[in-house]
Amino acid sequence: MPSLRGVFAEVKGSSNDAVYTLHMIPSPLPKDDPLKQQILTILSGFGPHFSQWFGRDLQIRLEVDAGVTTFIAVTPKGDIAAHSSVYVDPENPTVGALFNVFTGLNHRKQGLSRKLVEATCKFFDEIGGQLMVLGTGSPFAART
Numbered sequence: 530m531p532s533l534r535g536v537f538a539e540v541k542g543s544s545n546d547a548v549y550t551l552h553m554i555p556s557p558l559p560k561d562d563p564l565k566q567q568i569l570t571i572l573s574g575f576g577p578h579f580s581q582w583f584g585r586d587l588q589i590r591l592e593v594d595a596g597v598t599t600f601i602a603v604t605p606k607g608d609i610a611a612h613s614s615v616y617v618d619p620e621n622p623t624v625g626a627l628f629n630v631f632t633g634l635n636h637r638k639q640g641l642s643r644k645l646v647e648a649t650c651k652f653f654d655e656i657g658g659q660l661m662v663l664g665t666g667s668p669f670a671a672r673t
Contacts, residue, residue: 537648540602542639549602549610549641551648556590556597565591568599571609572629587614587629594619600648602632602641609633611641613649615661622656627663 535553542549558565569588573579590597596619602611611632617625627649632642653661 538644540640540644542636542641544638545636547605547639549604549636549639551644552601552603553648553652554599554601556592556599557594558591560592567609568601568612571601571612571633572631574631574633575629583629590616596622598649598652600645600652602636602645604636610636610639611645613642613645615649615653615658617653617656617658622653623659625653625658625661627653627661630663 535555536550537553538551540549540551541547554564565588568591569580569584572584572587575583587597589595591599596617598615598617600613601609604610613630614628615625616628627646630642630646632639650661
């Protein structure tokens with residue numbers, strides 16, 4: 530179960546009436562932090578290529594102060610339902626990358642990714658961001 534650090538909002542699902550808590554988690558995370566594995570697990574929903582490429586990169590970025598700030602939606606049971614991250618150079622946060630926007634299959638159509646991306650963009654604006662790029666190398670994400 531994710532710790533309640535960085536809780537910044539509660540939102541009600543658009544159609545399931547569940548109440549999700551939204552969390553903001555800056556890097557670094559301790560190497561033994563179970564939240565890191567929970568994040569990698571939800572994002573494995575992108576497909577088998579995730580753990581081979583993007584997951585390895587994200588794991589490293591989460592363990593060092595690499596300018597990654599993670600936003601997650603957590604279910605009432607404590608599971609991660611949705612995820613969004615932004616990467617910025619801590620020395621020059623004017624340009625960033627929005628990445629790993631994902632909602633678990635059982636939580637889609639609740640508005641969670643929209644809320645997390647809104648929070649990610651607001652955070653980026655607040656730190657002086659001027660240009661954020663969204664891209665995907667995921668064949669699965671590109672189709673859905």
